[in-house]
Amino acid sequence: MKKVSLADISKELGVSKTLVSFVMNGKAEEKRISTEMTEKVLLKAKEMGYKPSYLGKALRTGKSNTIGLIVADISNSFFAKLARSIEDEAMKYGYNVIFGSSDEDSHKSTQLIDLFIDKNVDGLIICPSKGDAKYIEKLQNMKTPNVLVDRYFTDIDCNVVVVDNLEGSFRIVKDQIIKGNKRIGYVNFNVGLTNMEGRLAGYKKALKASGIAFDESLVKNVPFKGIEEETANAVRELLNMDKPIDAIYFANNHLAFLGVKFIKEYNSNKKSLVSICSFDSFEFMSLLDTPLVYGVQSIDKLGENAVDLIMKQINSVAQINEIRVLPIDIVEIK
Amino acid sequence: MKKVSLADISKELGVSKTLVSFVMNGKAEEKRISTEMTEKVLLKAKEMGYKPSYLGKALRTGKSNTIGLIVADISNSFFAKLARSIEDEAMKYGYNVIFGSSDEDSHKSTQLIDLFIDKNVDGLIICPSKGDAKYIEKLQNMKTPNVLVDRYFTDIDCNVVVVDNLEGSFRIVKDQIIKGNKRIGYVNFNVGLTNMEGRLAGYKKALKASGIAFDESLVKNVPFKGIEEETANAVRELLNMDKPIDAIYFANNHLAFLGVKFIKEYNSNKKSLVSICSFDSFEFMSLLDTPLVYGVQSIDKLGENAVDLIMKQINSVAQINEIRVLPIDIVEIK
DNA sequence: CTGAAAGCGCTTACAG
């Protein structure tokens, strides 16, 4: 049960591959193929169960109709949802998605980029790791369509889709201050990415706007490695400060999950003593009995914009360098 | 900045493409290429930044080093984790993953299968939808390596990796009965898949083993379309039965999430009146104040076994038809 | 209106 090729059809019909190719690509009219011929070809193709090979086409045209997606970890619900949104949007353009997880490791990240390029993807959607900047620059020089999502680098020109981290973070913290919480612990994700910098800046900005002095000791940095344990340590330290804190602000959903989990296990009484808020969320947060406030990103919009920017690059000769910043919503669970 | 090809290197060096190809594929020794020649080629390749094109290779050899993954919905945490596990395992063999979501729709599912085959994937890992059976049979006939994960079809021979749905479900329900819960409502996922049938059978078996008559009215079927509303309806009906129920058992994590959410909103007093259990879980379940019992699948093992079965097929002429059934664990949150 | 031919980047049987 071999696959049938263009050549098989053309042989069967006694016509040229050219003719068959034209018909199969809907160029029959443009190339002024007779209607009878066109129908004969179409019929035979259907009869033989002809399916064009993307490989042959890709090799010849340089287009694979596949885009590469590199995320930190596809099993994280944020990236999984992003992947879904990108999948659906790409499909509208006839594109599929090949993916890889970098684990915030620049070495893995750049390896995946190379690999996907060798597999001739038409474009790359990347949630870059710290240290990827020079590599992204290489993509720019090679004119490989690419867009950075969720985080980016300020020192290189490229296409970017991010949420407004500074503004979102500012509003979340401001909200805490309005509620009377002055001493707000911040559990930061220490991976050297712009999105995290923006969130920290928003935290500081909100404090400043309310005349509260920034206290370095209230900021705890958690690395990607050993995130579970480190988050627990960070929260424990914050809960045990000599001068008690009023609230804890987590820099992302994963930290918030781990932090809330730790608080529950550590001391169920204490949990009601501090307010909790976070940037980004898990669906499940709405089920918790812990009151909290969090920012919500429109992941669908992130994906849509990313695909849009990729397609724009694929279909244009000129380089575009566009930074799109999306707003976030604040949600409160009482 | 064009990509360099084999031909570029061979021209530069004044040798044949054959020679370069042999060297690049590590066949220098086997083909008895001189050490000097080998080194010269390797050096020049590095110098020119040569990267082999998977496309050319794939077209010639028929191997793309890519596997296709079809899940119901990549944004669902179960499938996202499965994807991650498959990604990591496949990478060990030098394979990447291209994915698609079927939304439990056989039409989409089979379209994706066709598309991925046209893109020359070396194998397909499929979480099939109801109605995919004939298509899977076609794959079998075409000898396209494939493995069904999570669900399968009893009437066709193929490679399958699933958890022990019947036994797991039996143990979950049995546990409820031991706790004194006799009237157990069951919220079933009505998509006509073997995994769901197994879970229902386990439910019935546990009742039977304890001498409890099966009561059709305690089983509520929820379809994939409008799952949120329908789950709410199902739970509402169960909570309002003339003869009160003791527990509600959800057939999967998504239903459990929606059900628990509904119960919270609907009547926070009632929630403590019925026990809750489910097959499969979300990480977040451990944070809920609702006591519940759930089964845990080793998603990593599902992925590892799926990739293993794909690789076995890719590397063998003979057809293998293996069904692997993995155990599940039961976890209790008080 | 239609076809022969080149070429995308590889591999491999064959020949020397």
Added chain:
DNA sequence: CTGAAAGCGCTTACAG
């Protein structure tokens, strides 16, 4: 030890 040539499945400029 090394090379010329065919072919995987397509598209497209060129010729008629």
